[in-house]
Amino acid sequence: xxxxxxxxxxxxxxxxxxxxxxxxxxxxxxxxxxxxxxxxxxxxxxxxxxxxxxxxxxxxxxxxxxxxxxxxxxxxxxxxxxxxxxxxxxxxxxxxxxxxxxxxxxxxxxxxxxxxxxxxxxxxxxxxxxxxxxxxxxxxxxxxxxxxxxxxxxxxxxxxxxxxxxxxxxxxxxxxxxxxxxxxxxxxxxxxxxxxxxxxxxxxxxxxxxxxxxxxxxxxxxxxxxxxxxxxxxxxxxxxxxxxxxxxxxxxxxxxxxxxxxxxxxxxxxxxxxxxxxxxxxxxxxxxxxxxxxxxxxxxxxxxxxxxxxxxxxxxxxxxxxxxxxxxxxxxxxxxxxxxxxxxxxxxxxxxxxxxxxxxxxxxxxxxxxxxxxxxxxxxxxxxxxxxxxxxxxxxxxxxxxxxxxxxxxxxxxxxx
Numbered sequence: 001x002x003x004x005x006x007x008x009x010x011x012x013x014x015x016x017x018x019x020x021x022x023x024x025x026x027x028x029x030x031x032x033x034x035x036x037x038x039x040x041x042x043x044x045x046x047x048x049x050x051x052x053x054x055x056x057x058x059x060x061x062x063x064x065x066x067x068x069x070x071x072x073x074x075x076x077x078x079x080x081x082x083x084x085x086x087x088x089x090x091x092x093x094x095x096x097x098x099x100x101x102x103x104x105x106x107x108x109x110x111x112x113x114x115x116x117x118x119x120x121x122x123x124x125x126x127x128x129x130x131x132x133x134x135x136x137x138x139x140x141x142x143x144x145x146x147x148x149x150x151x152x153x154x155x156x157x158x159x160x161x162x163x164x165x166x167x168x169x170x171x172x173x174x175x176x177x178x179x180x181x182x183x184x185x186x187x188x189x190x191x192x193x194x195x196x197x198x199x200x201x202x203x204x205x206x207x208x209x210x211x212x213x214x215x216x217x218x219x220x221x222x223x224x225x226x227x228x229x230x231x232x233x234x235x236x237x238x239x240x241x242x243x244x245x246x247x248x249x250x251x252x253x254x255x256x257x258x259x260x261x262x263x264x265x266x267x268x269x270x271x272x273x274x275x276x277x278x279x280x281x282x283x284x285x286x287x288x289x290x291x292x293x294x295x296x297x298x299x300x301x302x303x304x305x306x307x308x309x310x311x312x313x314x315x316x317x318x319x320x321x322x323x324x325x326x327x328x329x330x331x332x333x334x335x336x337x338x339x340x341x342x343x344x345x346x347x348x349x350x351x352x353x354x355x356x357x358x359x360x361x362x363x364x365x366x367x368x369x370x371x372x373x374x375x376x377x378x379x380x381x382x383x384x385x386x387x388x389x390x391x392x393x394x395x396x397x398x399x400x401x402x403x404x405x406x407x408x409x410x411x412x413x414x415x416x417x
Contacts, residue, residue, distance in 0.1 A: 018381070019353045020255075020307040020414055021298055021342060024080065025334050026073065027316030027363030029375045029394055033324050041315070041328040041365070042376070042393040047335035049343055050378075053357060054392035057380030060402025062410050064361055064375055071370040072177065072239065073316070076360035077269055081309070082252060082411030091171075091241020095268030097163055099277070102155050104243045109169030109200070111240040113154065113162045115139060116178050117230035118212065123186050126178035126320065127160040129230030130286060135220045136160060139232055146214055147207065157264050159285065164237050166200060173201035175238035179320050180369045186234070204237050211235040248274025249307070253415055258301040260294050261311035276305065285313040287330050291337035299345050302353065312338065319363030327365060352382040356414050357392070374404055379414050 028042060036044040064076040066086065074092040075085045093110035097103075104110050115136060117124040128136070140156040148154060155163040176189040190208060191201040212234045215221060221231035249257045251274070259270035262283035270277050280297045282290030289312065298310045312334055318327035339357065346353035358377035361370045376397035380386075387401035402413065411417075 019302050022309050023357040024311045026313045027319045028359035029362035031364045045328045045331040049339040050335045051391045054378045055390045057378045058387045059389040059397040059400030061374035061404045062377050063406040071361050071372045082408040088246045090244040092239035094241045096264040098271040099264040099267035107168045109166045111237045113164035114236040115232040116236045118234045128232035169200050173198040177238050178236045246272040255306040257307040258305040259309040266311045287314045295338045295341045316363045322365045322368045324365040354381045
């Protein structure tokens, strides 16, 4: 085929281009559960459309997080997009800062700042009971008034996810993600210096304790307790880093991308990757998110983008809650309300559309946190012969044609590189 159109009598011969949609079901992969008949949520779910995609495409397992790095969504999603995470990863905070429009100067240390629920001196959950945006915003703005200085700056985000920036802060300490340690005494997992001493670690631990005193009788929390909800009674900073240096997808692969999500992290990755951030009303990051709106937005974005990264958070949050019934339901919602629509509508398009589906990492309900296990994936490229796998889950994809892949092998397989 020619790269440029060439007239042959009345026929114009052109190169056939392909478009791409990555459907990212955050944390979908899991372990077999006795309550589900020793099946994983993916195996237990009624998902005919996802299974149809598996039967149409080629499958395998993808190591999204190197064994010596934490299995966070920030690392895993950058890996799905083909980035060398060991070179570009600088922490979650700087990515979310980019999404929020917060300019990080050289030397600034940015970190995610959750507002969490502590009960009986133990971390009850990482999300303050999935606090609403309105309640969380009020709390963060009051924390700003109380604790902001020339050095310390709080910035409001979405629900429990916020940002803390320390001017000229030295990254000489270790933090524990709160979603990794539910049920743990909070004092056991506070910020720890990497060496003998860290002034920033001391500062952050003081902030945690002071925030607990400040939030104990906050009006938002008094109302939440009266309604039987978890209070947002502590801050929890984690995943610090400086501004990363990343090439765009255009520079790496010659494609124009868009990202659709409910969380700042993905838009931050997208900004550094040169992707258009598309926000859909009703996107919550939970089981009640606007699945249909996201699917329609993805299809609309294909008109002027080569690749759309459609991120659905719901299964991950259900995994963190240890709720296998809800997690199974979120997979069924993804199947019936997103994948079905995209399969039907992309068939009608004049340009072929490749579809891929995968999680970024497992979030097993039994553990309530992320793991390093390879994730199952499907890549369907129109016109290519499928492999023998007929259903999509953790076990079946072990027999897929791709085997086990890592690094940039997934994105290159999707793009046909």
